[in-house]
Amino acid sequence: MKPRAHPAAARRRWLKGAAALAMARSLPGFAAPEMPDIPLLTQLLAGRVPRWERLRLDLPALADNGLAVPLKLALPGPFAPGPSVQAIHLFSEKNPVPEMAVFEFPAPLERIEIDTRVRLAGSQKVVAVAVMSDQTLYAAAGDVIVTIAACLDGS
Amino acid sequence: MADSRVSVPKEARRGEPFEVRISIRHPMETGYRTDESGNHVPRNVIRRFACRYNGAPVLAVRVSSGIAANPYFRFFVTARESGALEFEWVDDAGVRGEARADVAVV
Numbered sequence: 001m002k003p004r005a006h007p008a009a010a011r012r013r014w015l016k017g018a019a020a021l022a023m024a025r026s027l028p029g030f031a032a033p034e035m036p037d038i039p040l041l042t043q044l045l046a047g048r049v050p051r052w053e054r055l056r057l058d059l060p061a062l063a064d065n066g067l068a069v070p071l072k073l074a075l076p077g078p079f080a081p082g083p084s085v086q087a088i089h090l091f092s093e094k095n096p097v098p099e100m101a102v103f104e105f106p107a108p109l110e111r112i113e114i115d116t117r118v119r120l121a122g123s124q125k126v127v128a129v130a131v132m133s134d135q136t137l138y139a140a141a142g143d144v145i146v147t148i149a150a151c152l153d154g155s
Numbered sequence: 156m157a158d159s160r161v162s163v164p165k166e167a168r169r170g171e172p173f174e175v176r177i178s179i180r181h182p183m184e185t186g187y188r189t190d191e192s193g194n195h196v197p198r199n200v201i202r203r204f205a206c207r208y209n210g211a212p213v214l215a216v217r218v219s220s221g222i223a224a225n226p227y228f229r230f231f232v233t234a235r236e237s238g239a240l241e242f243e244w245v246d247d248a249g250v251r252g253e254a255r256a257d258v259a260v261v
Contacts, residue, residue: 096187109230
C-alpha cells in the first residue's frame with residue numbers, strides 16, 4: 001500500500017499555501033512605494049531604507065500647470081527630547097535637476113510644515129526624504145499628473 | 156531685483172510657532188530657455204535662501220530650478236523673544252537680496 005500523507009499534514013500544507021498566497025496578494029498594499037531611480041536620492045539613502053511614515057508630502061493629484069505646483073511638507077512633532085529634523089530633501093523623478101530643494105534646519109524647529117511651489121517637467125513621482133539628527137530617515141512620495149509641463153526644453 | 160513680500164504676525168505668543176510667509180520676485184531662469192530672438196537664456200536661479208531669528212539661523216534652503224519662478228516659502232518659527240526675522244538669498248549671478256520683518260512676542 002502506498003504510504004499516504006497524514007491528513008493533518010496535508011491540511012497544514014494547504015493552509016500554509018493559502019496563507020502564503022493571501023500574504024502575497026495583500027503585500028502590494030503594505031509595500032513601500034517604489035523609489036524612483038535618481039542617483040542623488042540613491043546617494044543620500046546610501047543603502048539605508050527610509051521609513052514610509054510620519055513625513056507627509058501633499059501635492060495636487062492633477063496640476064494644470066507644471067510651472068508652479070503647490071507642494072506641502074509636514075513632519076509632525078513632538079521632537080524633543082527625541083531626534084530633531086536636520087533636513088528634508090525634495091526629489092523629482094523627471095526634472096533635469098532632480099534635487100529640487102533641500103530644507104535645512106540649523107536649530108530644531110517645533111513645527112515642521114513647509115509650503116512652496118515647484119516646477120515639474122511632466123507627470124511624475126515626487127519624493128521627500130527627511131533626515132533626523134539620529135540619522136533615521138522618513139520618506140513620503142506623491143504622484144502628480146501635469147497637463148502642461150514646465151517648458152524646460154525651451155520648446 | 157530683490158523685491159520681496161514678507162508676512163509674519165505682528166504679535167506672537169511666547170513658546171508657540173508662528174507662520175512666516177515670504178515671496179521673492181525672481182525669474183528663476185532654468186537655463187533651458189531661449190528668448191524671442193533664439194538666444195540662450197543663461198541659468199539664473201536663487202541658489203540659497205536663509206532665515207534668521209534674532210541672529211540665529213532657523214531655516215536654510217538649497218534651491219534649484221525646481222522651485223517655481225517668484226519663489227514662495229511658508230514655514231513656522233517658534234516665538235522666543237521680540238525681535239526681527241531676517242531673510243537673505245543669493246542667485247547664480249551673485250545678486251543678493253534681503254528682507255526683514257519684526258515680531259512682538261507677548
